[in-house]
Amino acid sequence: MNITTIFDQFHANIRRNRWAGYFTVFLRIALAYAFIFAGFVKVNGERFTSLSNNHPMGHYLEALFHTGYYYTFIGILQMLAGILLLIPRTALLGALIYFPIILNICILSLAVRFDGSILTSPLMVMANLYLICWDYHRWKFILPFKRSTIRQMLPDSNSNSREFPFKFFGGIFLSLAVTVSIIILVNLKALMPRNHISDCQAQCPESSDAVACNHFCECIHEEGGSLNQCLEKYGRTVQK
Template sequence: MNIIQGLDKLYARSRGNKWMRYFTTFTRLALVAGFLPAGYVKIIGERFTDLHNNQPMGHYLEALHHTGYYYTFIGYAQVVAALLLLFPRTVVLGVLLYLPIILNICVLSLAVRFEGSLLTAPLMVIACVYLLCWHYERVKYIFPFNDPPQQAIVQNNKFPKWFFASVVAIFLLVGYTVTHMYDLMPRNTLTGCQTQCGDSEDPAACNVFCRSIHNNGQDLKKSLKEYERSLKRK
C-alpha cells in the first residue's frame, strides 16, 4: 500500500466515524467563536485589549490600532473567515483565510511571550490544520504526491493581444491610482515629507504635519485631522 492509498483509507475511515464528525463541528464552532468577537472589536474601531502600552503585546496592539483602516480590514477578514466556517460548502475557503491570520497571531504571541494567547493561538493553528485534513478530498491535489485530474488542453499559438493590453492597462491604472490617491503623505523622512509642502494648499500646515509625524511621533490620523482643520480655517 502506497502513501496515497494509506491516506485515502485513513480519510474514509475517519469521515465515517460519527464522533469525529461531532468533534469536527465543535472545532469549526470554536474557531468561529474565536474570531467573531475579535473581528467585531476591530471593525467598530475599539482597542483590542486594555494592556499597558509598555507591555510588549500592548505596545504592538497600540501601534496596530493607529493604522487606520488596516486595523478595520483585519477585523473584516477575521469575521469573514469565521462566517465561512459556519457553512459546510465554504469551510475550506474559510480555513484557508483563517489559517494565515491565526498563524501570524501564534508567532506574534510566542515572539513577545504573550500569555493571553500563548495556549489558544497554537491550538487554533492545529485546529485549522485538522479541518484541512478533514477535507482532504478537496485539498489533496496541492500535495506533490497527488496528481490532479488532467483536462484536455487546446493548443493555440495566436498572440493574445487583448490580454496583454489589459495587463498593461491594469498596471498603468493601479500605478496612477496609488500615486495620486493621497494629497499628503508622511514619507519616510522629515525632509522627504517637507518636499511636498511647496505644492500644498497650506504649506505651513503641511510643515506642521511633517514635524508632528517625524519629530513628535504623533499618529497619522490625528496629524491629518489637524492639517484638514487648518485648511478649513483658510
Template sequence: MDERFASGLSTNHPMGSYLEALHHTGYYYTFIGIAQVAAAILLLIPRTVTLGALLYFPIIVNICILSFAVRFDGSFVSAPLMVLANVYILVWNYDRLKYILPFKKISDYGIIEKPKKYSNKFPFLFFTTVTVVFGLILLVFIYGHEVMPKNSLSDCKKQFIHTERETEGFQFCQCVHKEGKTLDTCLEEFENIND
C-alpha cells in the first residue's frame, strides 16, 4: 500500500524512473493494480477465464513491450512467455470469442474448432513449438543486446568484467545508475567511446 512497485530499483534506472513516474500518477497507479488483480481472479475461475484473458492481454503486452524498450532484466523473459500463455488461452477459447470478433466467417482449418472427441496421442508439435519459442526468447535475452543496464550498478558492471570493453562498459553503467541519463543517451555514449 502506497509503495512503488519494485521499490528497490533505483530511480536512475530506466525502469525505476518509469515506475516512479507511474507511482506519482495517483489513482491511475491504483487502477492498474486493481485491473491486474481482477484479471488474475477472473483467470482462476473456469467460467470467467476468457474474460480474464481479454482483460489481462493489453496489460501483459504493455509490460512486455516496456521490458524490451528499457531492457529490464526483471521481466525480459517472463513477460513474453506470459503474453504467449495469454494468447494460448485466447485461442483455446476461440469458440467463445468468435461472436465478438469482426470477422464474418473464418475457416478453422481443423485446428481452432474443438474436436468432438479428443485424441490421447501426445501433442509433440505443440510441445516442440513451445520449447522452440522458449529457447528463442532465452537467446534474445542472452544475445539480443550487446549492453544491458541490469538492475543494479554491480550487476551492470559484471557483464563487462574481463572483456575488451571493460572501461567503456563501466562508464555506461555509471551513466545509467549514477548519472541517471536516459538509456538512449548512455547507449550512444557507449558506442561513441569506441569510435
C-alpha cells in the first residue's frame, strides 16, 4: 500500500466523521467573517487600522491605502474568498483564493513583528490549509502520482460516523500548540515595535539596556525608521 492510498483512506475516514464536518463548517465561517469584514473596509475606501505611519506595519498599510484601485481590488478578492467559503459547492475555490492572501499577511506580520496578527495569521494559514486538504478528493488528480482509478467518490452522507475522532482533533490541537509555542518562544525576548510608543516603551524596563530600548521605540514611532534600521541602531547602542 503506497502513501497516496494511505492518505486517501485517512481522508475518506475523516470525511465520514460528523464532528470533523462540524469543525470544518466552523473554520469556514470564522475565516469568511475575517475576510468579509476586512475586505468591506477596503472596498468602502477606509483605512484598515489607526496605526501611526511611523510604525513598520503602518508604513505598509498607508502605502497600500494610497494605491487606489489596487487597494479596492484586494478588498474585493477578500470578500469574494469569504463569500465562496460560505457556499459548500464553492468552498474549495474560496480556500484557494484565500490562501495566497493570508499567507502574504502572515509573512508580513512576522517580518515586521506586528502584534495585531503575529499570532492569528499563522493560525489562519493553518486553518486555510486544513480546508484545502478537506477537499483533497477534488484536486488530488492534478498531483503527479499514478492512480488506479480516475475518480474515487466519497461515501454517502448516511454512512457518516458519529464517533468523536479523538486522535484527529488531538493532532490538530497538538499542531496548534506547537505553532503557538514556536511563535511565542521566537518572539519572547525579541524587541517588539508594538502598536504605540507607550506600549513599546513598556517593555524597556525588562530590557538589558533600557536607554537603547527607548531609543529604539523613538526610532520607530517618532522618527519613522524601518524595523531593520532601528534594530541596527539598537544593536550599536547596546554594544557601546
